[in-house]
Amino acid sequence: MDARQDGRRGARRDDPRLVPGWVAIIACLGALALAIVGPEAAAQPKPPATADDDSADAAEDAEEGDAEEDAEGEKGAHPPPGGYRSGLHPMPDDAEVPLAWMPPGTSATPIPSDEIYPPQTLTIRFNHKKHVKGLKQTCKSCHAGAYTSGAVTDRLLPSPAQTCDNCHDVDHSDITQVKAGTNENGQCVYCHIGDDAGSGGKVAPLVLPHANLRFPHQKHVSRNIKCSQCHGRVDRLELATREQLPRMAGCFSCHNMSGAAQGDAKSDCDVCHLTRPDGRLMTEFATGDLLPPRWLHNAGHTPDWLERHKQVAANDSAFCGTCHTTNYCTDCHDGKIRPRDVHPNDFLSMHAQAARQDNPRCVSCHQEQTFCADCHRRTGVARDAPSAARPSGRRFHPPPAEWTTAPRSAKHHAWEAERNLNACVSCHTERDCATCHATRGVSGGQGLNPHPLGFESKCKTAFSRNPRPCLVCHQSSDSFLQRCQ
Amino acid sequence: MASPWGATNIERRRLLQTLGLAVYNLQGDSVPGEADYSATVRLRLDADFGVNGHLEGAQQGGETDYSVAGGSRYIPGLREAPLDLMYAYVEGRNVASGWLGFRVGRQYVSDVLGWWSFDGALLRVTTPYYVQIEAYGGLEQRGGLPLSTSRFEQQGIWRGNHRGFGDDRTLPGSAADYPSYQEAQIAPAFGVALESAGPSFVHGRLTYRRVYNMGPSITRQFPDRDGNVQTTDGSRISQDRLGYAADVNVPAIGGLKGGVTYDLYNQLVGSFFGGLEVYAGSRVTLGADVDYFVPTFDADSIWNWFTHDPITTITGRAAVDITREVDVAASGGTRMWIAEGNPEEFGAGQCRAAQLGPDCVGTTTLDPSSDSDLEDYARDEENRATTITTDVLANLAGRYRTRTTSVELRGMLQTGERGRRTGADLSGERRLSGQRYALGARVSLYNWADPLRPDRDATSFGYVLGAGYRPGEFADFKLEWEHDMNRLVGQRFRVVGLVNLRVAP
Numbered sequence: 006m007d008a009r010q011d012g013r014r015g016a017r018r019d020d021p022r023l024v025p026g027w028v029a030i031i032a033c034l035g036a037l038a039l040a041i042v043g044p045e046a047a048a049q050p051k052p053p054a055t056a057d058d059d060s061a062d063a064a065e066d067a068e069e070g071d072a073e074e075d076a077e078g079e080k081g082a083h084p085p086p087g088g089y090r091s092g093l094h095p096m097p098d099d100a101e102v103p104l105a106w107m108p109p110g111t112s113a114t115p116i117p118s119d120e121i122y123p124p125q126t127l128t129i130r131f132n133h134k135k136h137v138k139g140l141k142q143t144c145k146s147c148h149a150g151a152y153t154s155g156a157v158t159d160r161l162l163p164s165p166a167q168t169c170d171n172c173h174d175v176d177h178s179d180i181t182q183v184k185a186g187t188n189e190n191g192q193c194v195y196c197h198i199g200d201d202a203g204s205g206g207k208v209a210p211l212v213l214p215h216a217n218l219r220f221p222h223q224k225h226v227s228r229n230i231k232c233s234q235c236h237g238r239v240d241r242l243e244l245a246t247r248e249q250l251p252r253m254a255g256c257f258s259c260h261n262m263s264g265a266a267q268g269d270a271k272s273d274c275d276v277c278h279l280t281r282p283d284g285r286l287m288t289e290f291a292t293g294d295l296l297p298p299r300w301l302h303n304a305g306h307t308p309d310w311l312e313r314h315k316q317v318a319a320n321d322s323a324f325c326g327t328c329h330t331t332n333y334c335t336d337c338h339d340g341k342i343r344p345r346d347v348h349p350n351d352f353l354s355m356h357a358q359a360a361r362q363d364n365p366r367c368v369s370c371h372q373e374q375t376f377c378a379d380c381h382r383r384t385g386v387a388r389d390a391p392s393a394a395r396p397s398g399r400r401f402h403p404p405p406a407e408w409t410t411a412p413r414s415a416k417h418h419a420w421e422a423e424r425n426l427n428a429c430v431s432c433h434t435e436r437d438c439a440t441c442h443a444t445r446g447v448s449g450g451q452g453l454n455p456h457p458l459g460f461e462s463k464c465k466t467a468f469s470r471n472p473r474p475c476l477v478c479h480q481s482s483d484s485f486l487q488r489c490q
Numbered sequence: 491m492a493s494p495w496g497a498t499n500i501e502r503r504r505l506l507q508t509l510g511l512a513v514y515n516l517q518g519d520s521v522p523g524e525a526d527y528s529a530t531v532r533l534r535l536d537a538d539f540g541v542n543g544h545l546e547g548a549q550q551g552g553e554t555d556y557s558v559a560g561g562s563r564y565i566p567g568l569r570e571a572p573l574d575l576m577y578a579y580v581e582g583r584n585v586a587s588g589w590l591g592f593r594v595g596r597q598y599v600s601d602v603l604g605w606w607s608f609d610g611a612l613l614r615v616t617t618p619y620y621v622q623i624e625a626y627g628g629l630e631q632r633g634g635l636p637l638s639t640s641r642f643e644q645q646g647i648w649r650g651n652h653r654g655f656g657d658d659r660t661l662p663g664s665a666a667d668y669p670s671y672q673e674a675q676i677a678p679a680f681g682v683a684l685e686s687a688g689p690s691f692v693h694g695r696l697t698y699r700r701v702y703n704m705g706p707s708i709t710r711q712f713p714d715r716d717g718n719v720q721t722t723d724g725s726r727i728s729q730d731r732l733g734y735a736a737d738v739n740v741p742a743i744g745g746l747k748g749g750v751t752y753d754l755y756n757q758l759v760g761s762f763f764g765g766l767e768v769y770a771g772s773r774v775t776l777g778a779d780v781d782y783f784v785p786t787f788d789a790d791s792i793w794n795w796f797t798h799d800p801i802t803t804i805t806g807r808a809a810v811d812i813t814r815e816v817d818v819a820a821s822g823g824t825r826m827w828i829a830e831g832n833p834e835e836f837g838a839g840q841c842r843a844a845q846l847g848p849d850c851v852g853t854t855t856l857d858p859s860s861d862s863d864l865e866d867y868a869r870d871e872e873n874r875a876t877t878i879t880t881d882v883l884a885n886l887a888g889r890y891r892t893r894t895t896s897v898e899l900r901g902m903l904q905t906g907e908r909g910r911r912t913g914a915d916l917s918g919e920r921r922l923s924g925q926r927y928a929l930g931a932r933v934s935l936y937n938w939a940d941p942l943r944p945d946r947d948a949t950s951f952g953y954v955l956g957a958g959y960r961p962g963e964f965a966d967f968k969l970e971w972e973h974d975m976n977r978l979v980g981q982r983f984r985v986v987g988l989v990n991l992r993v994a995p
Contacts (some may be wrong), residue, residue, distance in 0.1 A: 110741065112741070112742040113741030113742045113769075114741075114772075115772045119814075219522065254741040254742075257689075257690040257691065260690070261688050261689045261690065262618065262688045263588070263616050263617065263618055263619075263620060263622065263687035263688040264523065264584055264588035264616050264687070265587065265588040265589045265616040265617055265618045265687075266588075266618035266688070267587060267588075267618070269618070271523065271588075271688070272688050272689065272690050273522075273523065275522040275523070276522060276523065280520070280522065282514045282515060282520065283512065283514045283528065284514070284520070284526060284528070284583065291893075293893065298741075299745075299767070299769065299775055300739050300740070300741035300742075300745065300769070301690060301739070302693060302737050302739065302745075302747075303737055303739065303745045303747055303765065303767050305775065305809070307775070307809040307817060307819045307887075308809070308817055308818060308819045308887035308888055308889045308898070308900075309807065309809065309819035309820075309821060309885060309887045312821070312885065313765075313779075315763075316735075316747055316749065316763055316765055316779075317737070317747070318600060319600075319601060319602040319735050319749050319763075320601075320602065320693060320694070320695060320735035320736060320737055320747060320749060321693050321695065321735075321737075322600035322601060324693075331530075331532075331577060331598060332510070332532070334598075334600070334605070335576060335598075338605050339576065339639075339641055340641060341506055341534070341536055342506060345915070345917070345932065345954070346900070346915075349900075349913070349915045349934045349936065349952075350915070350932065350934040350936075350950070350952030350953070350954060350972060350974050351934065351936060351950035351952045351974040351976060351982070353491065353974075353982070354948065354950055354974070354976050354978055354979060354982075355911060355936060355938045355948075355950065357494075357940065357943075357946070358909050358910075358911050358938045358939075358940045358946075359911060361908060361909060361940065361942075362825070362881060362904050362908055362909060362911060363783075363801050363825070364825070364883075364904055364911070366783070368645055368785070369604075369605075370641075371641075372633070372639075372640045372641050372642075372643055372645065373645050373646075374640070374645070374646065374647060374648035374649075375567060375633055375640040375648065375649075375650075376640075376641070378648065379565060379567065379568055380491075380500075382565045382568075383499075383500050383553065383565060383568070384491065384493045384494075384499055384500060385493055385499065386493065386494060389668070389670070391552075391553075391561070391562055391563045391564055391565060392562045393549065393552070393559065393562035393563050394499070394563060396493065396495055399494075399495050401494060401943075402942070402943075403942055403943075406852050406855070407852065410855045410856070411837075411840055411855070411856040411857070411858050411864065412836075412837035412838070412840035412841050412844075412850060412851045412854075412856055413833070413836050413837045413840065413851075414833075414837050414851050414852060415833040415834050415837075416942060417833070417837070419797075419829075420829045420831075420833045421942075422796060422797070422798060423797050423798050423799050423828070423829045423830055424798075424799065424801070424827035424828065424829055424879065424908075425785070425798075425801060425827065426785045426793055426796060426798035427645065427785045429793075430645060430646055430785075430787070430793060434648055434670030434671075435670045435711055435791070435792050435793075436669055436670045436711040436712075438792065438793075438796070439711040439712075439792070440711075442792075442796075443710075443711065443712075445859070447710065447712075447714065448710055448712070449710065449711060449712030451857075451859050452859035452860075453858060453859050454859075454865070454868070454869070455795070455796045455797060456795055456796070456797065457795075457796075457797040457798075457830065458797075458830065458869070458871060458874055460795065463756070463757045464795075466757060467755060467756075467757070467789075467794075467795070470726065470727040470730070470755055470789065471703070471726040471727045471728075471755065471789040471790065472722060472726070473703075473707050473709060473722050473726060473789075473790045474789070474790060474791060474792040474794065474795060475795075476709035476710070476720070476722055477709050477710065477711060477792050478792060
């Protein structure tokens with residue numbers, strides 16, 4: 006089987022199953038309650054250990070499907086007409102593997118990540134179910150290496166000379182001169198698949214790239230974690246594919262501890278993921294770019310991620326920092342070079358309208374009194390622009406009768422200020438506003454009260470913590486001010 | 491660059507340079523989970539040779555030199571080539587068996603209180619009991635101080651260095667020249683945060699930050715008869731805010747996230763956001779979001795106490811992974827603007843209060859500050875009932891991505907009483923010869939309308955062509971040509987060159 010077949014099976018599990026909105030909302034709220042109860046409640050259910058209880062299930066399954074292979078072995082040295090049918094897929098006739106037999110986390114991530122588990126080319130047919138249940142072999146019988154492995158680069162497949170040849174009528178002791186026996190189960194084509202497998206003593210290469218992870222099998226085995234807890238019920242399957250490799254959502258069943266937890270399974274990304282010298286995750290692989298799944302802090306990097314990312318970064322910026330450098334953030338958020346995804350080509354011409362509509366929000370990247378107003382002063386837009394830059398007889402806003410004076414029209418600046426005060430601040434200084442809104446007399450204003458209703462209930466506290474803004478418009482002897490002292 | 495009235499009046503010729511140095515694994519070999527030390531620094535020179543570039547003769551150099559042309563072109567704080575230290579810190583992680591982490595130097599803090607920078611120290615204590623505690627203190631990065639920018643200050647106060655203008659440009663200038671331009675002073679700051687650590691399905695961070703303004707500050711904006719300005723002095727609050735954000739996820743079902751900030755100085759909820767995501771199958775994600783934001787300012791600013799109201803945005807969204815290479819996302823919703831009073835009727839009410847006919851709006855001028863009836867009318871709660879104006883929002887984004895090719899579409903619509911902005915960008919990049927070469931292109935078409943300034947309505951078309959070359963990990967080069975056109979400015983051109991050099995990738 007090749008990677009394309011892998012993809013087809015994954016795609017089946019991947020088919021959309023639309024849930025009515027109200028069901029989803031109730032389910033989500035229920036999940037929230039579960040999450041509050043405790044980590045164990047919301048985590049992926051841990052599959053039961055199967056070392057002992059597998060035997061009972063095995064009995065019910067062992068009979069079905071094995072008869073064919075038993076018969077195969079007793080036939081002559083030739084494959085049956087139409088070729089062998091078992092061991093080519095996880096399930097007979099390439100049926101879908103029940104979710105319960107899949108690794109934990111499969112419901113959240115139906116298809117294994119190509120970046121973590123690069124696609125494989127499987128040129129072997131192998132019936133795990135027959136070997137485990139029918140022939141009473143254990144996982145260790147063939148994968149003994151997994152019990153001592155400390156790295157994903159270790160070879161965990163059985164050595165054919167030391168394992169396969171014990172039962173199959175073949176001699177792999179010299180891999181360049183494999184000698185097939187007379188029994189059918191010793192013929193190359195009995196296990197090796199592909200065009201002309203075995204002809205000329207050659208078989209198609211088996212391509213099993215190692216995972217792009219740090220994973221010590223030995224550490225897990227030594228903690229009495231059973232194979233099926235991570236790989237699902239391989240004992241019930243025929244061919245094991247990369248779909249039986251663990252999913253991150255399943256890993257989090259145990260990996261839920263902080264970096265300070267000694268001896269426990271930590272959730273820090275670099276516990277499992279490969280890192281660069283600066284400690285950040287490696288994200289670029291030959292098979293694609295590693296991106297977070299949608300269920301991890303809602304951080305799925307969807308096409309609209311630019312609009313959504315602030316909610317995730319606001320909650321857990323360290324999570325962003327596991328992959329992104331500081332420079333990645335400052336490139337946009339320190340406001341020096343215009344990022345085109347945020348501000349498209351002719352943003353300079355339309356930014357005034359964008360600012361009025363608060364989209365995008367200017368203050369998330371720019372300090373208005375400098376970044377915005379400096380340019381507005383240079384172009385003569387700002388009211389305190391230098392005298393020689395100020396165009397005579399020109400007015401940015403609607404005429405005073407609409408914009409400034411009472412009675413207020415629908416275009417009066419008061420409404421604009423109330424709706425989006427930041428738009429005003431991007432051009433105006435305090436002096437501009439104080440011209441009218443400061444109290445009369447030495448404060449230099451016209452006494453037009455700009456305060457909101459209910460202001461008096463807050464002003465005492467505010468004045469005690471910072472009297473400066475009050476003193477811009479009020480004299481210290483001002484009776485209004487004294488009410489706030 | 492053209493002014494709103496058409497004439498090209500400033501130029502931009504920018505040369506932005508950054509120089510970064512980072513040294514990792516100071517302790518030796520890196521072992522995941524073990525103590526790790528690093529040091530990193532990045533300097534930036536943001537030169538704009540267009541500053542002063544349009545000034546000639548007697549005005550030459552006038553934008554940055556107060557002594558030229560009597561200061562008639564001078565803009566306080568504007569510099570041709572500001573140099574700033576973006577960050578420079580020593581960091582330790584997983585110290586003391588994972589219990590401690592620290593950073594010392596100029597650094598960023600990013601959380602629900604915003605993206606912020608300070609000079610100082612941060613200490614993080616991680617416990618095995620699902621929580622970590624963070625404390626930091628130092629000085630906020632402020633414009634006008636050496637090697638600093640104003641990017642991380644609260645909004646509303648124009649700060650900088652007064653040296654360089656006034657009667658003698660070698661001495662601090664007269665404050666009366668620009669009373670709104672405050673002399674930058676050091677700003678002590680500290681913060682603490684309590685954050686969850688460990689579980690992947692839930693995360694929360696409770697955060698608090700306080701910053702002080704120090705030193706003299708001009709208050710009254712108009713000099714007295716003797717040309718003196720009034721000032722206030724001493725330490726006072728600049729910002730004092732509390733925030734909390736959290737998310738909860740169940741991998742096969744969906745997630746919930748939210749956050750809120752409370753401004754203790756303004757005594758109000760400054761912002762909150764919330765989002766619900768439902769995973770409708772493995773390829774479809776449905777969601778709903780709300781965002782609430784009230785502009786708040788540095789506590790030195792008068793604008794905190796001007797009547798202003800929140801902006802609330804509610805959207806629904808759907809994202810679909812069509813294939814591994816193709817995905818799309820669409821969202822739509824509304825943005826609501828609030829005003830205290832009915833803009834359509836308030837003026838007529840003022841006319842009636844002034845004993846004039848209800849149609850006096852625009853035909854006469856009233857003085858509310860000297861007419862008690864008008865003042866009473868403006869302060870009457872009945873006349874300040876909340877009115878809501880809405881905009882309709884829609885976004886569509888899609889992309890096709892492989893290892894060598896990417897094509898992205900971003901379209902947006904925002905329309906309502908406050909105007910309209912609509913348009914889309916289509917961009918693509920093709921990488922060749924093992925990513926050694928890259929070709930890129932982008933086209934944009936946008937249309938906008940501003941009801942306050944109908945003469946500024948326009949449709950713009952623009953395109954970008956670019957090419958890149960990456961000889962190896964140590965360098966990459968990129969050159970882009972941008973051409974925009976609309977009726978307001980005619981043709982606008984921009985050339986962007988990018989050079990990245992790495993000594994040890």
